Amino acid sequence: QSVLTQPPSASGTPGQRVTISCSGSSSNIGSNPVSWYQQLPGTAPKLLIYTDNQRPSGVPDRFSGSKSGTSVSLAISGLQSEDEADYYCASWDDSLNAVVFGGGTKLTVL
Amino acid sequence: QVQLVQSGAEVKKPGSSVKVSCKASGGTFSSFPINWVRQAPGQGLEWMGRIIPILDIANYAQKFQGRVTITADKSTSTAYLELSSLRSEDTALYYCARTTSRSFDIWGQGTMVTVS
Numbered sequence: 001q002s003v004l005t006q007p008p009s010a011s012g013t014p015g016q017r018v019t020i021s022c023s024g025s026s027s028n029i030g031s032n033p034v035s036w037y038q039q040l041p042g043t044a045p046k047l048l049i050y051t052d053n054q055r056p057s058g059v060p061d062r063f064s065g066s067k068s069g070t071s072v073s074l075a076i077s078g079l080q081s082e083d084e085a086d087y088y089c090a091s092w093d094d095s096l097n098a099v100v101f102g103g104g105t106k107l108t109v110l
Numbered sequence: 111q112v113q114l115v116q117s118g119a120e121v122k123k124p125g126s127s128v129k130v131s132c133k134a135s136g137g138t139f140s141s142f143p144i145n146w147v148r149q150a151p152g153q154g155l156e157w158m159g160r161i162i163p164i165l166d167i168a169n170y171a172q173k174f175q176g177r178v179t180i181t182a183d184k185s186t187s188t189a190y191l192e193l194s195s196l197r198s199e200d201t202a203l204y205y206c207a208r209t210t211s212r213s214f215d216i217w218g219q220g221t222m223v224t225v226s
Contacts, residue, residue, distance in 0.1 A: 035213035044220055050213035088155055098171045099157035
């Protein structure tokens with residue numbers, strides 16, 4: 001059971017906007033920055049969003065992050081077939097003194 | 111641009127140990143924490159611990175305390191993960207990843223460790 005909770009799956013059609021949620025607690029998301037990772041099949045994870053809503057250079061602005069209290073969301077607009085991947089949220093947990101991940105959300109582009 | 115290149119796949123017997131390496135090239139190694147994250151087949155990501163090479167300080171997830179050792183050799187820009195008392199549940203892909211801005215911005219390609 002993961003410390004951060006994500007829906008196991010999400011789906012959308014090309015061009016649509018999809019949102020993936022990640023909920024935690026005051027010891028992690030509520031007091032620390034969150035990052036998001038995209039993992040394409042058979043590859044290492046790739047940083048998509050850091051410090052809740054910042055995009056590294058090279059990440060399209062179709063990807064955006066937001067935070068409210070102890071929950072965060074990743075939004076993908078203008079969905080494309082190449083966005084089909086697993087998405088993970090992560091944050092530091094002050095009680096566990098550890099980085100904690102969500103269980104991952106498998107995004108399917110229909 | 112920094113790249114992290116990991117050692118090759120390993121097959122180990124239960125009860126033995128494994129040591130995986132992660133060599134940084136193309137940039138500064140010592141200033142940034144290097145983390146180890148594992149992924150069991152078909153499962154999610156799990157943080158194991160990290161080291162700050164310039165300080166030679168490591169900390170570990172409680173789950174792995176006593177079984178894991180993370181070290182770094184600044185002279186060769188290489189970080190190491192050693193996991194002992196291996197069991198079948200340790201079969202996984204092991205990734206190293208650099209921390210900047212409280213996130214993992216650069217990842218190694220992964221090292222498959224099979225315990226059988």
